[in-house]
Amino acid sequence: xxxxxxxxxxxxxxxxxxxxxxxxxxxxxxxxxxxxxxxxxxxxxxxxxxxxxxxxxxxxxxxxxxxxxxxxxxxxxxxxxxxxxxxxxxxxxxxxxxxxxxxxxxxxxxxxxxxxxxxxxxxxxxxxxxxxxxxxxxxxxxxxxxxxxxxxxxxxxxxxxxxxxxxxxxxxxxxxxxxxxxxxxxxxxxxxxxxxxxxxxxxxxxxxxxxxxxxxxxxxxxxxxxxxxxxxxxxxxxxxxxxxxxxxxxxxxxxxxxxxxxxxxxxxxxxxxxxxxxxxxxxxxxxxxxxxxxxxxxxxxxxxxxxxxxxxxxxxxxxxxxxxxxxxxxxxxxxxxxxxxxxxxxxxxxxxxxxxxxxxxxxxxxxxxxxxxxxxxxxxxxxxxxxxxxxxxxxxxxxxxxxxxxxxxxxxxxxxxxxxxxxxxxxxxxxxxxxxxxxxxxxxxxxxxxxxxxxxxxxxxxxxxxxx
Amino acid sequence: xxxxxxxxxxxxxxxxxxxxxxxxxxxxxxxxxxxxxxxxxxxxxxxxxxxxxxxxxxxxxxxxxxxxxxxxxxxxxxxxxxxxxxxxxxxxxxxxxxxxxxxxxxxxxxxxxxxxxxxxxxxxxxxxxxxxxxxxxxxxxxxxxxxxxxxxxxxxxxxxxxxxxxxxxxxxxxxxxxxxxxxxxxxxxxxxxxxxxxxxxxxxxxxxxxxxxx
Numbered sequence: 001x002x003x004x005x006x007x008x009x010x011x012x013x014x015x016x017x018x019x020x021x022x023x024x025x026x027x028x029x030x031x032x033x034x035x036x037x038x039x040x041x042x043x044x045x046x047x048x049x050x051x052x053x054x055x056x057x058x059x060x061x062x063x064x065x066x067x068x069x070x071x072x073x074x075x076x077x078x079x080x081x082x083x084x085x086x087x088x089x090x091x092x093x094x095x096x097x098x099x100x101x102x103x104x105x106x107x108x109x110x111x112x113x114x115x116x117x118x119x120x121x122x123x124x125x126x127x128x129x130x131x132x133x134x135x136x137x138x139x140x141x142x143x144x145x146x147x148x149x150x151x152x153x154x155x156x157x158x159x160x161x162x163x164x165x166x167x168x169x170x171x172x173x174x175x176x177x178x179x180x181x182x183x184x185x186x187x188x189x190x191x192x193x194x195x196x197x198x199x200x201x202x203x204x205x206x207x208x209x210x211x212x213x214x215x216x217x218x219x220x221x222x223x224x225x226x227x228x229x230x231x232x233x234x235x236x237x238x239x240x241x242x243x244x245x246x247x248x249x250x251x252x253x254x255x256x257x258x259x260x261x262x263x264x265x266x267x268x269x270x271x272x273x274x275x276x277x278x279x280x281x282x283x284x285x286x287x288x289x290x291x292x293x294x295x296x297x298x299x300x301x302x303x304x305x306x307x308x309x310x311x312x313x314x315x316x317x318x319x320x321x322x323x324x325x326x327x328x329x330x331x332x333x334x335x336x337x338x339x340x341x342x343x344x345x346x347x348x349x350x351x352x353x354x355x356x357x358x359x360x361x362x363x364x365x366x367x368x369x370x371x372x373x374x375x376x377x378x379x380x381x382x383x384x385x386x387x388x389x390x391x392x393x394x395x396x397x398x399x400x401x402x403x404x405x406x407x408x409x410x411x412x413x414x415x416x417x418x419x420x421x422x423x424x425x426x427x428x429x430x431x432x433x434x435x436x437x438x439x440x441x442x443x444x445x446x447x448x449x450x451x452x453x454x455x456x457x458x459x460x461x462x463x464x465x466x467x468x
Numbered sequence: 469x470x471x472x473x474x475x476x477x478x479x480x481x482x483x484x485x486x487x488x489x490x491x492x493x494x495x496x497x498x499x500x501x502x503x504x505x506x507x508x509x510x511x512x513x514x515x516x517x518x519x520x521x522x523x524x525x526x527x528x529x530x531x532x533x534x535x536x537x538x539x540x541x542x543x544x545x546x547x548x549x550x551x552x553x554x555x556x557x558x559x560x561x562x563x564x565x566x567x568x569x570x571x572x573x574x575x576x577x578x579x580x581x582x583x584x585x586x587x588x589x590x591x592x593x594x595x596x597x598x599x600x601x602x603x604x605x606x607x608x609x610x611x612x613x614x615x616x617x618x619x620x621x622x623x624x625x626x627x628x629x630x631x632x633x634x635x636x637x638x639x640x641x642x643x644x645x646x647x648x649x650x651x652x653x654x655x656x657x658x659x660x661x662x663x664x665x666x667x668x669x670x671x672x673x674x675x676x677x678x679x680x681x682x
Contacts (some may be wrong), residue, residue, distance in 0.1 A: 015658060016667040023644040025660060027667055029678045030666055037560065039501035048654070053664075056681025065499065079499040079522050086501050097682050118682050122675070130559040147503075147655070148560035148590035156657045158664055162640065194486060195553040228556065230582050251677035259677045294486045294556075315551055319485050355660055359669055413558075415495045422519075434490045434557060440519050 003269025005166045006235055007201045010141035010266075014124050016158055026161045030124040031153050032109040033060035033096065035087035036415070037128030038433020041151035042090040052094050053157040059118050060091050060098040063108045064415045068378050068405035071395045078414060094154075107261030107407040110134040112346035114218065115383055117247025121236045121263040125152055131348045131431065133224040136233035137217035138240055139266035141201070143230040164230065165275035167200040168268070171208040173283035178465040180358065182448035184280075185223040186288035190298040192278060197229030200276065203268060204234050206267065208282035214243040215354035222349045223431050226295040227275070235267035265375060279421055289335050289461050290446040292323035297433070299335060301451070301463045308332035326435055327443050328423075335461050338445070340427040342420060343368070343375040343456040344438070345402075345449050347412035350429035351380030353387050355449040359429075360393040362453035362464060368401035369459030375402045376418065378410040400457065414439045427455040470592040475573050476619040477546030480537060481610045487550060488557035489584060493566040497522055506562055507569030511537060541614045549606055550577040554595075555584025564591045574620050576627070577674030578603050589643050592650065594622060596637045621647055 004012070016025040038060075044052070052058060065080035067073075075081035084101060091098035099105040105112060108132055114117035125135040125142035128150040135142035149159055169188055189196075202224050204217070212220065217234045224232025234240075241260055244250050251259045268274075286300040297320070299306065308320040310329065324331065329338070345351070345359050356379060368375045377397045379385035388394055389400055393405045411418040412430035414437070420426055422441025429452050432438075433444035447455065454464040499522055506527035517530040517538055531538045537545075548567065554577040555563060564587045567575070573593055578600040580588075585648045588595045598606070609629070610616045619628040622644060627635040646653070657664075672679050 017663045019642070021645075023642050023656060025663065027664070027671070030476055030682075036498050040503045040561075043501075043503075050654070056679075059682045083501055085501050116682070120677065123678060128559060128561075130557065132559075144559035146559050146583060146587035146590060148561060148587065152654050152657065155654045156664065157668075158657055160642075160653060160657065162642075194556055195579055195581070198553070198579060200626075221510075222572075225583075228553070228581060249680060249682055251680070255677050259675070262675060294488075315485050318483075322484060334509055413490075413495050415498065432488070432557060434488045434491070436494055436513050437490050440494065 002273045003271040005268040005272040005274060006203050006233055007141065007166045008268060010074045010122065010124065013122065014141070019160065021163060023140055023160050025158050026124060026159065027158055028126050028153050029057065030118060030125045031058045032113055032125065032127035033058055034064060034109050034129065035062045035083045035149050036064045038085045038090065038150055039083065040147050041154060042094065044151040045154055050155045051098065052154045055095045057157060058096045059441050060096050061109055062087050062101055063110055064409045064413065066101050066408040067416055068408050068410050068418055071406055076416070088410060104382040104386065107384065108348045108351065108409055110222065111351060111380030111384065114138065115247070115381055117244055117250035118366060120244060120250065121240055122267050126159065128194040130225045131222050133230065133417060134218050134222040134233045134348060134372055136221040136224065136231055137214060138170065139233060139236035139263065141231055144225065154331040161416070164201040165199055167197060167202045167229070167276040167278065169202055169204050169278045169280065170206040171280045171282050172206040173208055173281050175208050175211060175282045176285060178450065179285045179287060180450065181212050183220040183285055183288045185220045186290065186295065186298045186446060187285055188280060189223065189227045189295045191280065192227055194226060194294050194296045195228045197224060197227035199235065200229050201231040202227065202229040202433065209234060210237065214239055214352055215352045218352065219349055234286040236263045287448060287451050287463055289451065290336065291327065291329060292320065293326055293433055293435050294323070295433060297323055297447060301335050301461055303335055305329050305331055305333045305335065337460060339371060339425070339460045340445065340455050341373050342425045342426040343372060343452050344411040344426055344428040344430065345376065345452050346378030346380070346410050347430035348380065349431045350449050351384065353376060353384050356384070356388050356393050360396045360450040362398045362450050362467060363402065364399040364461070366400055366457040368456045371458065371459040372456055375456045376401045376405055376411060378405045379407045381407045402456070411438050413437060427452045427461065469590065469650045469652065472573065472592055472594050472622055474619065474621045474645045475546060476617055477574070478542065478544055479547040479549050479610050479616050479618055480542040480545035481549045481607050484606060485551040485552065486553045486556055489560050489563040490557055492555065492563040494520065496520065498560055498562050503565055504569055506566035510566040510570045511535070543612065544571065546571055547574045547576065547618050548572045549603070549610060550575060552578045552600065554580050556581035559583045561587045564588050564593050568593055576603065576606065580669060589647055590653070592647065594620065594647060596627065598635060598637060602635055
């Protein structure tokens with residue numbers, strides 16, 4: 001019998017019962033809750049007279065709607081304010097732990113879960129947010145769910161799921177300096193397409209992935225959903241265990257030893273069979289920039305905007321034309337000639353301490369170009385912000401002309417006041433370049449934090465390695 | 469949840485791949501704490517010429533005449549014909565809520581994004597996967613024939629065209645069963661309370677660190 005994949009192991013360990021109809025009842029260890037996708041779920045519980053099954057499995061924080069400017073005034077937009085107040089009221093009523101807007105520990109759910117040790121290896125982690133795949137970096141089975149399933153988890157601590165197929169994306173070779181996890185995952189999406197992972201759980205493996213930090217692995221797994229896969233994961237190794245050790249909700253003492261012994265089994269067996277295997281050579285990768293309105297529309301920074309005329313598939317060709325029209329780009333334009341108006345460094349993809357360090361390294365001693373209307377740095381959590389300030393990163397950014405903000409989702413999806421105006425072009429470290437994602441009529445180019453900082457200080461896209 | 473058995477309805481074509489959930493219902497409308505009322509803002513950025521915000525009177529906003537949903541021939545459409553990877557992007561259930569609130573009960577596409585596909589079934593919407601060649605043909609027929617309708621029979625797993633040609637489609641048995649009967653998932657799961665409790669007891673012995681309360 002073939003060995004098990006990491007996904008098999010996580011699946012099997014959480015199966016409460018096989019429903020016999022192709023689905024299983026899967027136990028959920030951790031449920032992260034935010035203000036946007038939970039109000040209707042709490043309302044559903046209330047209408048049915050139900051209570052949370054295991055209240056201590058839930059952790060909540062507001063992130064999508066919170067202002068990133070001074071919070072002394074509260075939330076100005078009454079609709080946003082009501083949604084955050086509704087989360088506060090629901091958490092209070094049902095006894096769920098919440099890091100409220102002015103709590104130092106508040107932040108983007110996918111940043112605070114790992115930061116607090118609320119995300120642990122071997123867990124099933126869900127949240128009403130597609131970027132829940134982030135937590136797979138810890139050898140966890142983590143995926144986004146809709147509001148009906150949020151209610152289902154609250155009420156039963158379980159979900160009815162059918163098992164995905166298993167895909168291995170194996171990335172090997174020495175990652176060139178200046179090429180980051182963001183570039184690796186954008187290149188993977190460019191290679192397999194935004195629907196390439198649909199129906200699969202992706203495990204990222206290979207020596208290039210092993211070489212990534214936990215922050216890098218989170219960036220990678222975060223964007224598994226952009227390849228169509230609900231879940232992305234990386235096997236547990238020493239880096240995983242070291243990252244978790246000492247976190248507030250991590251196990252301690254004797255239970256820690258027991259947990260570590262268990263976590264060390266969280267990898268695919270050598271003879272495990274995957275339904276699909278993709279290989280990528282990391283040594284040939286260059287920094288990536290998206291040119292269109294789907295994350296698969298991506299190219300190396302030294303490339304040119306593709307020409308739809310060269311695409312044979314009619315549906316794809318029309319899609320490219322629509323994207324170039326929306327992005328106001330001409331075919332064959334060198335990517336380095338494209339000039340953003342706004343730079344956004346943040347989001348659940350790239351707002352952790354390592355991301356901020358990489359961007360600060362580029363910003364240090366330089367100035368944001370005059371042509372840039374706004375350059376925002378939005379840390380992923382209050383604790384990331386605090387650490388960055390202890391390291392002096394805030395000063396580097398501010399001296400260079402960036403705005404240093406309070407934590408939240410911010411301009412990744414523009415549900416708060418941080419948004420692009422129609423026609424504005426943004427170099428963004430976020431995860432989606434969809435039409436209107438960062439503000440109606442706004443144009444998004446996805447890049448790594450270092451590449452975003454490089455675009456900020458030069459006023460155009462540039463291979464960050466040329467800045468020295 | 470409203471059950472789904474059969475439906476005969478006007479087909480509205482949306483001829484672009486990778487239609488994402490931000491396009492289906494833009495983020496500013498996700499601030500609602502309700503489950504209903506999203507229909508007027510379905511495809512908001514494509515449908516109207518101005519920038520939509522919550523609380524606007526949508527009946528007086530300028531419509532984009534080029535967006536097919538605004539054309540008289542597609543009014544009261546209940547079947548959405550789409551291209552591959554429909555519903556990609558976020559997990560927002562507001563996307564199926566908006567489609568349902570507008571009146572769509574069936575979506576036909578060569579492929580769907582995973583979370584969106586799953587969310588549809590929680591709301592009485594039937595997403596049907598049909599191969600790209602047949603979808604192409606449907607697009608051609610819808611465009612040439614005004615008032616083009618399809619009949620969808622979930623029990624028989626068929627789509628019947630006006631000329632009586634039948635397309636057979638596949639669907640998971642459990643999803644079909646739940647949708648046909650409009651079953652409440654939570655109620656079904658709570659029939660297995662004993663199994664959940666037994667699992668928790670065993671698991672707490674094996675992996676106590678998973679049960680630490682936050």
